[in-house]
Amino acid sequence: MQAAEQAVFAQGLDSFELMQRAGDAVAEFVHANWPEGSIQVLCGPGGNGGDGFVAASKLAKLWRDVKVYSMVPVAELTGDAAKAAALWGGPVGTLEDAVEAPHDLVLDGLFGGGLSRPLEGTAAQLAQRGGRVISIDVPSGICGLRAKPLGPCFIAEGTITFAALRPAHVLRPASAYCGNVFVADIGVPVQTRLMENSPMLWLRMLPQPGMADHKHSRGHLKVLSGGISSTGAARLAVRAGLRIGAGLATLLTPPSALMVNAGQLTAVMVKAVDGAEELAEAIQTASVVIAGPGAGITPATRANVEAILNGPGRAVLDADALTVFESQQDELFKRLRPTDLLTPHIGEFNRLFGDLLETATNKVEAVRQASVKAGCTVLLKGPDTVIAQPDGGAVVNIHATRWLATAGSGDVLAGFAGGLMAQGIDTLVAASMAAWIHGEAGRRVGAGLISEDLERQVPDILSALHGEIG
C-alpha cells in the first residue's frame, strides 16, 4: 500500500487529495448503507481522523445530522489532518463530550491499522460503549498487521477501507470486529498478493467438459483408503472429487478393506493395493493422488506418501499423511513438488511447521512461510482458511459456515481440491475453488450438516456458477 501510494504521489497527486477521496468515499458508504439517523464522528490525531473530518463535511452536505468530536484540539492537528479539519466548519467537541451525547450511529475515525498501543482513557471507554458503529479503515483498537485487537476495540457493523483488503479484514480475530467490509477505490493501484476468495477470482477457469471431452480427458483422481476400520474418510474424498468433475476416480484400498469399500462405491472404481510398491505401480496413470484421510500414523503411511511423491501425479496430502512426518518434516519437504498441495488443520500445521503461527506477524504470513518451507501450496483450514503458495500469492476464504466444523468435512475439501487439480487446474486456484465451493455447500445445508451432504450440493452449485458465465 505504501509503495503504491508513493508511486501515485510521484505522479504529482498530493496526499491531501487522497484523503479527500477517502473521506468522500466514507461519507458515500455511510449515507448509502445507513441512510437514517444522527451521526457522531470520532476523529483521532492522524490520517484516520482526517478521513473522519472530510467525511463529516460531506455528510453534512448530504443533510445528515452530524456532530464531530476530536481526540486532540483542532489547533494541535498538523499536516493533512489539519487541512481536513478546516473543511469542517462546524463545532468540534472533545471525546469526553461524545461519551454522553445522543446519537444513532458512530463513525469511528480514531485510528487506522497502524495503531501500536492499546486505546486508553476516553477512547477506550468509547470503544467499549456499544451501539452502532461504522469504522474507517479498521475498527479502532486493532493492530492491522497482527490482525488482532490490542485491547479495547470498537465492534463495527461495517468497515470501509481503501484500495485493498488488509489481513485484519479477513483474518480472525480482527475480522470479527469489522462487520461487512467495503473496499473503496481511491485511485491507488495496489498490487496486492492477498485476495479474499470469491468466484470473481476464478469463475472463468472453472472447468467444464467440452463436446469432444471424454472421461479419460477429464483427469483421473486416485485416493488412498485407510484400513478396514477407517475407510469412510477416503470415500468422502473420492466421491467429492468425482462430483467436482474428475473424469475418473479410483479408490486404492488395502486388500483387507476391499470388500467394505467395494460394497459402498458405484461410479468410483476400487482397486486393491498391497504396500508401497503396488501403490507406486497403481498411481502411474493418476493425474492426482490424495493421501491422508483415515490413513493411520504408521510407517506404511509414510512409505505410501513417499511412493506418491515419486509418482507422476500431483499430490494432495492431508491428515495422517502430514502427521506421520511430525518429527522428520524435512523428509517430507525435500520430496514435495511445487504443484503439490498440503491441507492441514491447525494441529497438523503446528506439527509440520512448529510455532510459525506464533512467530509470524499474522496467519497469512505464517502460511506463506509454511509454503516456502514445504515448497508447495499450503491450505490451512479454519473459519478463515488461508491458502498460500511459495511466491507469496495468498487467498483467504471466509465463505464458510460454522456447521462445517464436523467429522469428515476436511476430507471432502481435499476431495474437491484433488478433483479440480485432476482437471488440470493450477494448485492455488483449485484450492481456492475447492474452499469456496465447500463453504457454499456448507451454507446451503446449514444446521444438521453431516459431511455426506456436502458432495450432493455440488451439482446445484456448479450449475449456478456456470450459469453466471452464461
Ligand SMILES: NC(=O)C1=CN([C@@H]2O[C@H](COP(=O)(O)OP(=O)(O)OC[C@H]3O[C@@H](n4cnc5c(N)ncnc54)[C@H](O)[C@@H]3O)[C@@H](O)[C@H]2O)[C@@H](O)CC1
Ligand atoms: N496514507 C495515506 O495516504 C492515506 C491514509 N488514509 C487514512 O489515514 C489513516 C492512517 O493515518 P496515520 O498513519 O496517521 O494513522 P492514525 O490515523 O491511526 O494515527 C496514528 C497516530 O496516532 C498516534 N497513536 C497511536 N496509538 C495511539 C494511542 N493508543 N493513543 C493515542 N495516540 C496514538 C500515533 O503516534 C500517530 O501519531 C488510514 O487509516 C486511513 O484512514 C486515507 O486518507 C487514504 C490515504
Ligand SMILES: [K+]
Ligand atoms: K478507525
